[in-house]
Amino acid sequence: MVVVKLEKAKVTCHWTWNTKDETCGICQMPFDGCCPDCKIPGDDCPIVWGPCEHSFHLHCILKWLNSRQHCPLCRREWHFN
Amino acid sequence: MPSSPARRSTRKSSSGTQKKRGSSLEGTANQVEHSSSRQQQTTSNKKPKKSSKKGEDSSKPQNLLTMFNRETSPKTNNDAEMLVTNGKLQQQNNQREPIHHSFSTPQKSSTKLVIRPLSSAPAVSKNFAEEVWTDYLKQAVKAIQNATKVTFSYEELYRKVEDICLLKLGSFLFEKLQEEVEQHVAKQINYLQGYSHEPETFLYGVNKVWEEHCNQMKLIRSIFLFLDRSFVLHNAPVRSLWDMGLKVFRKYLQQNSEVERKTVQSIIALVTAERNGESIPQDLVKDMVRMFTALEIYGESFEKAFLDASSEYYYSEGNVLLQQYDIYTYLKHVEIRLSEEVNRVIHYLDRTTKGPLIQLVENCLLESHTVEILDKGFHSMMEENRQEDLARLYRLLARVHQLDQLKKYLGIYTKNTGARIIQDPEKDNELVQLILDMKDKVDSIVCNCFGKNETFQYAVKESFESFVNMRQNKPAELIAKYIDQILRTGNKGYTEEELEGTLDKVLQFFRFIHGKDVFEAFYKKDLAKRLLLGKSASLDLEKTMISKLKAECGAGFTSKLEGMFKDIDLSQDIMKAFYESLEWKQCGNEVDLSVVVLTSSYWPQNTCGNVKLSKELLKLQSAFSRFYLNKYAGRKLTWNHSNSMCTIRANFPKGQKTISLSLYQTLVLLLFNETDALNLREIHEGIGLEMKELKRTLQSLACGKIRVLRKEPMSREVEEDDTFYFNKDFQDKRYRIKINQIQVKETAEENQQTTERVVQDRQYQIDAAIVRIMKTRKSLTHSQLMSELYEQLKFPYQPTDLKKRIESLIDREYLERDSDTPQLYRYLA
Numbered sequence: 001m002v003v004v005k006l007e008k009a010k011v012t013c014h015w016t017w018n019t020k021d022e023t024c025g026i027c028q029m030p031f032d033g034c035c036p037d038c039k040i041p042g043d044d045c046p047i048v049w050g051p052c053e054h055s056f057h058l059h060c061i062l063k064w065l066n067s068r069q070h071c072p073l074c075r076r077e078w079h080f081n
Numbered sequence: 082m083p084s085s086p087a088r089r090s091t092r093k094s095s096s097g098t099q100k101k102r103g104s105s106l107e108g109t110a111n112q113v114e115h116s117s118s119r120q121q122q123t124t125s126n127k128k129p130k131k132s133s134k135k136g137e138d139s140s141k142p143q144n145l146l147t148m149f150n151r152e153t154s155p156k157t158n159n160d161a162e163m164l165v166t167n168g169k170l171q172q173q174n175n176q177r178e179p180i181h182h183s184f185s186t187p188q189k190s191s192t193k194l195v196i197r198p199l200s201s202a203p204a205v206s207k208n209f210a211e212e213v214w215t216d217y218l219k220q221a222v223k224a225i226q227n228a229t230k231v232t233f234s235y236e237e238l239y240r241k242v243e244d245i246c247l248l249k250l251g252s253f254l255f256e257k258l259q260e261e262v263e264q265h266v267a268k269q270i271n272y273l274q275g276y277s278h279e280p281e282t283f284l285y286g287v288n289k290v291w292e293e294h295c296n297q298m299k300l301i302r303s304i305f306l307f308l309d310r311s312f313v314l315h316n317a318p319v320r321s322l323w324d325m326g327l328k329v330f331r332k333y334l335q336q337n338s339e340v341e342r343k344t345v346q347s348i349i350a351l352v353t354a355e356r357n358g359e360s361i362p363q364d365l366v367k368d369m370v371r372m373f374t375a376l377e378i379y380g381e382s383f384e385k386a387f388l389d390a391s392s393e394y395y396y397s398e399g400n401v402l403l404q405q406y407d408i409y410t411y412l413k414h415v416e417i418r419l420s421e422e423v424n425r426v427i428h429y430l431d432r433t434t435k436g437p438l439i440q441l442v443e444n445c446l447l448e449s450h451t452v453e454i455l456d457k458g459f460h461s462m463m464e465e466n467r468q469e470d471l472a473r474l475y476r477l478l479a480r481v482h483q484l485d486q487l488k489k490y491l492g493i494y495t496k497n498t499g500a501r502i503i504q505d506p507e508k509d510n511e512l513v514q515l516i517l518d519m520k521d522k523v524d525s526i527v528c529n530c531f532g533k534n535e536t537f538q539y540a541v542k543e544s545f546e547s548f549v550n551m552r553q554n555k556p557a558e559l560i561a562k563y564i565d566q567i568l569r570t571g572n573k574g575y576t577e578e579e580l581e582g583t584l585d586k587v588l589q590f591f592r593f594i595h596g597k598d599v600f601e602a603f604y605k606k607d608l609a610k611r612l613l614l615g616k617s618a619s620l621d622l623e624k625t626m627i628s629k630l631k632a633e634c635g636a637g638f639t640s641k642l643e644g645m646f647k648d649i650d651l652s653q654d655i656m657k658a659f660y661e662s663l664e665w666k667q668c669g670n671e672v673d674l675s676v677v678v679l680t681s682s683y684w685p686q687n688t689c690g691n692v693k694l695s696k697e698l699l700k701l702q703s704a705f706s707r708f709y710l711n712k713y714a715g716r717k718l719t720w721n722h723s724n725s726m727c728t729i730r731a732n733f734p735k736g737q738k739t740i741s742l743s744l745y746q747t748l749v750l751l752l753f754n755e756t757d758a759l760n761l762r763e764i765h766e767g768i769g770l771e772m773k774e775l776k777r778t779l780q781s782l783a784c785g786k787i788r789v790l791r792k793e794p795m796s797r798e799v800e801e802d803d804t805f806y807f808n809k810d811f812q813d814k815r816y817r818i819k820i821n822q823i824q825v826k827e828t829a830e831e832n833q834q835t836t837e838r839v840v841q842d843r844q845y846q847i848d849a850a851i852v853r854i855m856k857t858r859k860s861l862t863h864s865q866l867m868s869e870l871y872e873q874l875k876f877p878y879q880p881t882d883l884k885k886r887i888e889s890l891i892d893r894e895y896l897e898r899d900s901d902t903p904q905l906y907r908y909l910a
Contacts, residue, residue: 009727009744010725011698014718014719015713017716040640
């Protein structure tokens with residue numbers, strides 16, 4: 001006899017960026033935070049990955065890509081994954 | 082000038098008669114001339130005599146004779162006038178008439194009439210003036226002074242005076258008159274010397290003498306009017322006979338200083354009696370004061386002595402009453418005194434005395450006692466909220482420009498009272514309410530009693546700021562809790578406006594706090610609980626609060642808080658999408674799942690104890706994870722169950738119940754699906770919850786009001802070898818039951834965590850500020866750096882904290898000490 005049956009559950013969870021490194025290779029700020037130009041971390045300052053699995057703040061890498069088109073860490077050609 | 086129109090016309094006609102006489106001698110041709118000069122005189126009737134004379138002079142040379150007559154023979158002239166006054170004008174005219182006729186027809190007469198000048202000029206007797214004085218005027222004056230009947234008619238006397246004046250003997254007459262008046266006044270004042278020692282009687286005596294003197298001088302002046310208007314006006318050292326009278330009176334009064342002093346002392350004695358509450362003849366005092374004013378010695382003789390006496394009186398009254406009365410009565414008394422003195426000035430003193438007198442009273446009763454009054458009374462007035470007395474105090478101190486003192490005391494009172502509340506840990510629970518009440522009270526006092534004085538408002542603000550920050554961090558925490566309370570209960574029994582009003586007040590309090598970051602940390606924690614556990618009474622109210630905070634501290638302060646609301650909204654959208662998804666459909670829809678996904682940087686970090694979920698829940702959880710990570714690449718999810726809520730259906734033998742409880746509680750209950758009895762250790766193994774938390778959970782299930790579990794042995798606390806059973810006898814009237822978690826009572830631990838986090842954050846802020854400053858300045862001395870930091874940092878800190886951070890930055894090679902001057906820091910790029 002089933003005495004207790006779960007009917008409804010309201011649960012919470014946190015999301016964080018699933019990155020290999022703790023900090024952005026360009027600005028050295030943690031990925032939990034935001035790039036130096038932003039004030040609020042989260043969706044407003046997203047993280048992007050290249051084909052090399054390296055990740056940066058979107059705003060940081062966009063500045064870098066203005067001058068060249070490769071990953072600042074491993075110099076492989078950059079495009080957004 | 083007492084001349085009645087009747088009298089004036091008599092005089093005119095009399096001089097007219099003269100001219101008629103003269104002109105009739107001149108002949109008919111002059112008749113025209115005569116009438117014209119007469120006309121001239123009528124027109125210049127109201128002008129001074131001199132100008133009318135002049136008119137005669139310039140009129141024609143024929144009139145010279147008239148002039149001559151008038152100038153050289155005053156006797157005849159006078160006779161003529163006297164005749165006129167005696168009503169004999171008619172007769173004279175009749176006498177002249179025939180002559181006139183005889184002249185008007187010169188052609189008919191054969192004989193010529195020759196007119197020769199008088200052989201000797203008409204003259205008055207040498208001692209005419211003296212005779213007139215002794216025979217008539219002196220006697221009249223004496224009679225007036227002795228208040229006996231004047232035997233001569235006033236008209237007659239007036240004429241005598243006029244005669245003497247016209248003879249240019251005015252100075253003689255004036256001297257004689259003055260002598261006479263002096264004698265009399267001297268006698269009268271001497272008589273006053275030994276009059277009476279009783280002030281009132283004495284004053285009546287003085288007043289009588291003075292009044293008589295005035296009346297006599299009025300009458301004497303009327304008789305000597307011609308002298309008054311001619312000789313005295315132009316020559317004498319006084320302006321008028323009246324002035325002469327005053328001068329003489331003044332001279333003898335001052336000579337006889339005994340009388341003067343006694344008069345002044347008597348007046349003062351009467352005023353003092355009135356101040357002591359007796360009734361006095363105010364009119365008498367008024368007359369006496371008028372006398373001094375008229376004699377022009379009010380200032381020197383009376384006012385000074387009066388003010389001295391008043392000052393003495395009020396000085397001693399101030400000292401005595403301040404001991405005798407309490408402050409409220411004393412202030413009331415002072416106010417009454419002030420209005421009494423104003424009335425006194427209006428009723429019987431000279432206007433000029435008002436300023437110095439009032440100032441003196443204020444000075445004696447208030448200014449010199451300001452500190453004492455405030456010391457004795459202010460505190461109790463504030464404590465008992467005696468607004469009327471406070472308003473009076475403000476009014477009175479404003480008069481003597483002592484508001485700064487009052488302001489100081491208000492500041493001190495506010496600060497001390499506030500500090501007492503703030504520094505008493507026992508009052509922590511009601512602290513915010515107490516402070517708010519106090520603020521309300523002080524504000525209303527400033528508003529109602531202190532005339533909304535801005536400097537006072539500022540003083541209050543300043544003292545609030547200083548006492549609120551006497552105790553670090555705790556007030557900020559308590560404010561956050563207080564707001565949490567309001568937002569949880571919501572508008573139960575209150576209107577929106579009232580709630581908003583309360584929030585505004587709390588924010589006013591919040592405004593004084595330096596360490597706003599502490600508040601933010603606690604507020605965030607409480608907000609998280611409210612949002613996740615659905616404890617918030619109204620989302621609208623929450624958002625109002627956020628916007629108020631935003632207005633208060635800027636967007637940076639609330640951005641994370643707003644992010645929390647955004648997360649909640651976004652999670653609802655995600656759930657909608659999830660219910661449509663394949664993953665959800667695969668789960669079999671047996672359990673209603675809702676997930677709130679939080680952006681970790683917005684929310685306070687929670688220590689999430691690991692738990693072993695039931696299979697059912699695990700399945701749901703992984704389904705959601707798959708769905709979510711599919712949708713948002715590059716993220717990972719960390720589950721946090723301490724805030725999770727569940728609803729279960731439990732079949733008790735005595736009825737089915739729907740129970741809402743926490744996830745932990747649910748997991749415990751789910752274990753009992755397998756078996757009836759479990760001991761603590763088995764449960765611990767079963768769900769893997771941290772022991773402390775588990776004990777709390779079990780306590781809520783087995784020891785609370787609603788006991789779905791049975792514990793053996795029965796006790797309040799959960800012990801290591803307790804055994805738990807499913808409570809088969811459970812019954813409750815309600816179908817839906819809510820089992821509260823035993824509130825993880827704001828444990829000291831949790832509290833400390835929050836505070837520590839704040840401290841940590843502050844260290845980062847200090848680091849950032851130092852680097853920011855050094856980056857721009859490149860090199861700074863220690864004290865320069867400190868002062869710049871003081872401007873930038875918005876929370877309270879100790880200099881030692883700053884030094885530690887500087888040390889740490891030197892270690893991390895952001896800064897270096899200058900090798901020559903150790904006080905100098907350099908920024909290392």
